[in-house]
Amino acid sequence: MSGYNYLKNAGKVLCIGRNYAAHIAELNNAKPKQPFFFLKPSSSILKQGEGSILIPKGVNVHYEVELALVIGKTLQNLNPETFTDKDAIDAIEGYALSIDLTARNVQDEAKKKGLPWSIGKGFDTFLPISPFIPKSKIPNHYNVELFLDVNGVSRQKDLTSLMIFPIHKILSHMSSIMTLEKGDIILTGTPKGVGSIVPGDKVTAGLAIDGVEIQEGHLQFD
Amino acid sequence: MSGYNYLKNAGKVLCIGRNYAAHIAELNNAKPKQPFFFLKPSSSILKQGEGSILIPKGVNVHYEVELALVIGKTLQNLNPETFTDKDAIDAIEGYALSIDLTARNVQDEAKKKGLPWSIGKGFDTFLPISPFIPKSKIPNHYNVELFLDVNGVSRQKDLTSLMIFPIHKILSHMSSIMTLEKGDIILTGTPKGVGSIVPGDKVTAGLAIDGVEIQEGHLQFD
Ligand SMILES: [Mg+2]
Ligand SMILES: [Mg+2]
Ligand SMILES: [Mg+2]
Structure with missing residues (x-):
C-alpha cells in the first residue's frame, strides 16, 4: 500500500479526545477516566497537494496535529486485560x-x-492527512515526535510517549463499542500548543524519529 | 438500484436531531434555531435479516424511527434562499x-x-435500515406515516409532515458545512413516542402512504 490508496478503505475516521495532559490543561478541560472519541466524516479529508484548508466565515479554526493509525483487520470486543501493545502493532496496517x-x-x-461535535469537527478540508506511512518506518510508535509550525513558527512539538491512553487501550476500548474494520483511521489525540489559523497562514506539520523526519508524513498547506 | 446495493456508496450517515416538536417536548430538550446533526458510523448499520439488535450491558437503548434519504448527487454550499423542495427531490436518489x-x-x-454523541449513537447494530425505496414509491415525502411497534404495541406513528425543518432546508444547511456525496444517507429525525427496548423485544417498523405500507421499508427484529 502506498500514497493515498489506503483512504479508499476508510469506512470511518475515529478521533480520541484529550489524550495528552498538557493539552487538556491548556483548554481547561476535565481529564477523562476512559478514552472518549468522535467521528469525522470522510468528506472532511484533505490530501496533500489537493488544495488549501478552508476557513469558514465566522469560524475560529484550531489546528491539532495527531498521529493516525490505519487499521489492518477487524477488531471487535477485544479484551482490555489481554490485548497488548504487540497485538496493537499486529492489528495496525x-x-x-x-x-x-x-x-x-x-x-x-x-x-x-450538550450538542454533538460533528459540525465543529466536520467541515470540508478539516482533516488534512498524509500519504500512508509503512509500519517499518515507525519501529516504536511512542518514540515519534509530532510537530506543527504556523508561518515558520513552531507551535506543537511533542513526543507520542506523552499519550495518556496507550494505543492498545484505545483500540480495545473502541472495539467494545463499535467494530473497527480494515481501513478505518484512528486519530490518537493532540499534544499541547493548539491555536488558531487564519486564511493565508502557512501550516507545516510532520513527524520525526530521533530528529529525522519521515518524508511520507510531511504536510504543508498555504 | 435495489435491495441493499445502495449502502456500498454510503460514505457517511448524517442524522438530524430534534426535528419533530412533540419529540423535543417528550425529552425536555430545547428547540433548535437551526437544524443540528451528528454522524453515525457505517459499522452500526444492521440490515434486515442480518441478525438482532444488540443491547450492550448497562445501556438504556431507545428506538427512534426515521425517514432516511439516499443522496443522488454531490451537494455543496447550496443557497438556502433558492434551493427548493423540487430541487431536493431531484437531488435524492x-x-x-x-x-x-x-x-x-x-x-x-x-x-x-459537553462530550461528543458518537459513542451513544454508534454501537454496532444501532442503525437498522431497510432496503432501498425508489422515489416512485413516495410521491410526496411529507405524506409518509412512520410507525414503530414494540411487542405488537404501537409506540410511534406520525406523519413526516410534522418535521420542523423541511428536507430542502436540511440539505442546504448540511451542504454549507460538509459536502454531501452520492450515496450519503440522511436521517431526518424522529417523531414522538421514543422509549426503551430490552433483549427479546420484538421491534417492527415501517412506513405507509394513505394507510398502505411500502413493503421495501418493512423492518422486523427480535
Ligand atoms: Mg483532536
Ligand atoms: Mg463499513
Ligand atoms: Mg434520531
Whole structure:
C-alpha cells in the first residue's frame, strides 16, 4: 500500500479526545477516566497537494496535529486485560500524519449546549492527512515526535510517549463499542500548543524519529 | 438500484436531531434555531435479516424511527434562499426506513459533560435500515406515516409532515458545512413516542402512504 490508496478503505475516521495532559490543561478541560472519541466524516479529508484548508466565515479554526493509525483487520470486543501493545502493532496496517482541524467556537457552543461535535469537527478540508506511512518506518510508535509550525513558527512539538491512553487501550476500548474494520483511521489525540489559523497562514506539520523526519508524513498547506 | 446495493456508496450517515416538536417536548430538550446533526458510523448499520439488535450491558437503548434519504448527487454550499423542495427531490436518489438507536443514558451523560454523541449513537447494530425505496414509491415525502411497534404495541406513528425543518432546508444547511456525496444517507429525525427496548423485544417498523405500507421499508427484529 502506498500514497493515498489506503483512504479508499476508510469506512470511518475515529478521533480520541484529550489524550495528552498538557493539552487538556491548556483548554481547561476535565481529564477523562476512559478514552472518549468522535467521528469525522470522510468528506472532511484533505490530501496533500489537493488544495488549501478552508476557513469558514465566522469560524475560529484550531489546528491539532495527531498521529493516525490505519487499521489492518477487524477488531471487535477485544479484551482490555489481554490485548497488548504487540497485538496493537499486529492489528495496525500503518500510520499517517493528520491534523484534526476544529471549529473551536462551534465546538465550545456545542459543549455548552450538550450538542454533538460533528459540525465543529466536520467541515470540508478539516482533516488534512498524509500519504500512508509503512509500519517499518515507525519501529516504536511512542518514540515519534509530532510537530506543527504556523508561518515558520513552531507551535506543537511533542513526543507520542506523552499519550495518556496507550494505543492498545484505545483500540480495545473502541472495539467494545463499535467494530473497527480494515481501513478505518484512528486519530490518537493532540499534544499541547493548539491555536488558531487564519486564511493565508502557512501550516507545516510532520513527524520525526530521533530528529529525522519521515518524508511520507510531511504536510504543508498555504 | 435495489435491495441493499445502495449502502456500498454510503460514505457517511448524517442524522438530524430534534426535528419533530412533540419529540423535543417528550425529552425536555430545547428547540433548535437551526437544524443540528451528528454522524453515525457505517459499522452500526444492521440490515434486515442480518441478525438482532444488540443491547450492550448497562445501556438504556431507545428506538427512534426515521425517514432516511439516499443522496443522488454531490451537494455543496447550496443557497438556502433558492434551493427548493423540487430541487431536493431531484437531488435524492431514493429513501429508506431507519431506526436511529440511541444509548440514552450514554447520550444523557455526554450531554451533561459537553462530550461528543458518537459513542451513544454508534454501537454496532444501532442503525437498522431497510432496503432501498425508489422515489416512485413516495410521491410526496411529507405524506409518509412512520410507525414503530414494540411487542405488537404501537409506540410511534406520525406523519413526516410534522418535521420542523423541511428536507430542502436540511440539505442546504448540511451542504454549507460538509459536502454531501452520492450515496450519503440522511436521517431526518424522529417523531414522538421514543422509549426503551430490552433483549427479546420484538421491534417492527415501517412506513405507509394513505394507510398502505411500502413493503421495501418493512423492518422486523427480535
Ligand atoms: Mg483532536
Ligand atoms: Mg463499513
Ligand atoms: Mg434520531
